[in-house]
Amino acid sequence: MLGDYELLGRLGEGGMGTVYLARPKNGTALVAVKVVRLDLADDDEFRRRFRSEVERARQVPPFCTAEVLDADPEHEQPYLVVEFVDGPTLAEVVEQRGPLTSANLHSVAIGVATALTAIHGAGVIHRDLKPRNVLLAPGSPKVIDFGIARAMTATSGNTRPDQMVGTVAYMAPERFDTDAGTPITPAADVFAWGSVVTYAGTGKTPFYADSPAATAARILTQPPRLHELSRPLRGLVAHALEKDPANRPSARELLDLLISGERPAATAAALAGQPDLRAAAAEAQAVTGYAIPARAMAGATTTAPTLNIPPGLVGYDENSIVTVPISSPPMDTAGTAPEPPEPRRRWVFPLVLTLLTAVLVAGATIVAMIMRASDHPGRDGDTTQSVDDPVLGTPRIADALSGPGFWKATDTAGQGRCEFRDGMLAAHRDTNGVYRCSGPSDELPANLTIEATTRLETADSCAAIWFRFADQHGYQARICERNLYIGVHNRDGKGLVTTKRTFVLKDPIPLGTPTRIRLGVLGDTVTVTRDGAEVGVAQLTEPDFGVGKAYLGIFCERDAPAAGPYQASFSDVRIWA
Template sequence: MVDGTLPGERTAPLRPRDPKSLGDYQLVGRLGEGGMGTVYLAKTAAGVLVAVKMVRADLAHDDEFRRRFRSEVNRARQVPPFCTAEVLDADPDHEHPYLVVEYVDGPTLAEVVEERGPLTSANLHGVAIGVATALTAIHGAGVIHRDLKPRNVLLAPGSPKVIDFGIARAMEATSANTRTDQMVGTVAYMAPERFGTDADAPVTPAADVFAWGSVVAYAGTGRTPFSADSPPATAARILTQPPRLDGLSGPLRDLVAHALEKDPANRPSARELLDLLVSSGERPAATAAAFADQPDLKAAAVEAQSVTGYAPLLSIPPGMVGYDENSIVTVPISEAPTMVGAPAGPKPPPRAGRRWALPVGVAVLVAAVVAGAVMLALSLRHPGGDGDGATPGGGITPGQALIDDGLRSQLFWRPTTMPSETASCSFDDALVVHREIEGTYRCSGPLDAMPADLRAEVGVRLVTKDSCAAIWFRFQDYVGYQLRICERNVYLGVHRDGKIKVLKTFPIADARIQLGAAPTRIGISYTGDYFEVFRDGTLLGSATLTDKKITGGQVVLGIFTERDAARKGPYEVAFTDVKIWAAG
């Protein structure tokens, strides 16, 4: 883009303390925040839009991080731009080190699935081939992604794009950012060998293959194949249980299952899967449709095949002499694409080499995962397409302000519409949540988990009868707590399996909320299992949070209609001035 037009839906305005420029790049908006720092939309001198990732202040002063950052950037710049967001520039020696990558104007795979549900067959094939192509390029340059997940796959016009490859290693190995018992990544997409007791064991491309299988399963079914109520429970399933692939069938299911093998030596490579998808026999109809809609994808896949070799890298066990995870290799290692209707070929034989055995003490390993999950529980980012998804800079201290959003325009929350157009979130001097028929609708806001203990306040206005404002907290994988604010009652409940079980009712009939009146200030506070709810600064009551499996997650705003609504829609509520602090 060189016309100066800024993409509004995924870009927030700069904040007062944000820099106006970095090096030769003029910063024009914010795309997100994450583990490495802040991601800005910027312009080059020629007016071309790029994404600039500015490193966190605490990492900027760590010489070891700068050294590793420089090394990893040099590696990432060797990755051909086949379905990847190209690394354009970097300055590891700047006062605020930064990385410049191609700006991709498109939503993340996670956002699309959350808003619209699983992908159609052709779109699923496009994502599967695109990510396999990207991994072929990434692994072929000797880089391992380490944090492949739906939020790192952008659905850009022309072809999907994979972002944030390789850079996780600079953070993972830096003492200022992680301890020896922590890891960079998202538990639901981590391979089982990453939870092992050998901290010195290298991460191999096979871990990216496993993540690919999880990403494709998520794109095709709307859920991860090992999903559970908490990161430790998810890790336990990854270590001990087969994947749940209901919703996938035929060759697609077989390929995803093959990518999710417990033993990394048994997984195929990205190049092998790419070949199966685009070169073996007649292409399935869905693949042909994906290529018809995305000619750039076909060109990238074919070119990725032409510049990479085919020697199976995983046939060299990681522990053997001659293997170096830092070496530039000619062959990528893996990822399994979705292949609905593809010809069913024989299952590839297991690779030669050392077999990886599941650890005996699964309980011990799961306990170790909790430490790694600390990074996830503290993660916070704006839902911008190029945002990182790990721990915010410097950790979170008790009482720290996390969010202050007037909700008058897009910042942390953004406008969305249900495909059927029966529900929407929009801005009209407030975040207005509208639904034409009975039911629930949640607005898109901060996408990653917040600290488990929080204080929050938000202005609530009920616009139409039988409309309840809803606040979900500790909400993850469609499980969490919900506070529902209605005319005559405030309800605290557990949201699980699409149902709400009310834990406690706080009656307000003697001072009910007036429809269309000025906003009522609702406050919540929860530490451990102790919960309090406030109205305009006055305590309404307290309760015990009873579900020990719900340990953390998102804060979500939305609408919930009364179960015994006396009238048909429309239903509408509005939120203003949300503030969130870490409890302390």
């Protein structure tokens, strides 16, 4: 027994510990229990980070992922409980049967993109996506081993400063940058997706070579080899394998293109007879994932990172851990290879040639240890994600609102419409009243922060933001020319709003002027700020208003002139949950 779980047998061992097949004491469903190694269990800092990572991973919706069910960071040996997925790994299938057929390949591509959309939407980065972490379970593919493993290297010393750890064949170029100030973003997982799909479709990774060092050199300097990959995936995979993370699509964009791309027949064939995969992809599109592209997650700069190749390269190929020690000083390699034309990555060639020359001179010693598929190698210990706010971190939902994303264009005859105009989402009514735009179907927690840029386009118009909204009732914030209001959207279905608190603005909001509004909802209060300055705090008195959705729209008082038009616009909405 371990806690409330009966251990039935050992599934495998990995860098983080041992994985057991188990059954809950009071249940029948099988689970997988990953028990942390004893040398990590004694580290208080590890336990803290482990607890934090578990909480984030538990927020990942189970769309094509192995769901995190339970964990006990305080146990003598901390452990993690995840859904047991009974199916072979993608690596095993390709090794035994060869590359996948076109329809099966497309379904795997959709399934893994769906999983990454869910993982990234919860603010988690996988960091070790590879064929052995993709299980071909009945119903839909499942991605396993996400988000937790990086906690193990934070303080354990498993990753020395002169080493890099990861699955080399699936590592993005920026992963080879050992500068501690360089964050790993979700774009690294997108790169790994491209490598996984290539392997599944061809039996080879896109940068395959005869050693990890040579593979790393190809990743850094050469284009991917995709000629054996069939269309329509080839172009999308090439896009995912861009050297610069700023140029890659996001997981959400990948999923959208896979589902509604240029060849709908391929999607129909991939989803035929797979209702679970179809439903998971549709739900992931509706409620999870970053709506902003990977280039925004990777940061504003598009300058490629400077690589600092360490004097030893540690990584995982498909089956083994390899160490390439370099003991001789690097030789002068000036002029040994032409540099690519500007502005492409001049920083790559001297460093890679130094690495390869030193390997040849020193005579690299490769020590291989066969690892189980469930292995979690030590990570680089990086805790930085794509941070949009210094306090709140990465938003749960982010959408520039310059085009369809989480919010869609809608037109309800006689009531109103929402359309994308001038880079913003414009909510419009021809007569007075209220209208909500079609937004994300995420069920958001009661405590959250909503921030958006609003612009009042016509007189007597108010921009409206709904929160804790469920079953046609919830709270509504209204941003008007002279006042800000917090009200209750009543249950009667007639769109009536009862004002609970009115804030009189010292400086009215001019028509056509963008204004940044933030609603900080915590417990029974909401704090309203305008352009960074606090406007006031209102009490939230409805005891049964909690988990719900967030909406954007327009509101104009019923005593305003009956004839409009009335219009308010929104851009750059972000929601932290």
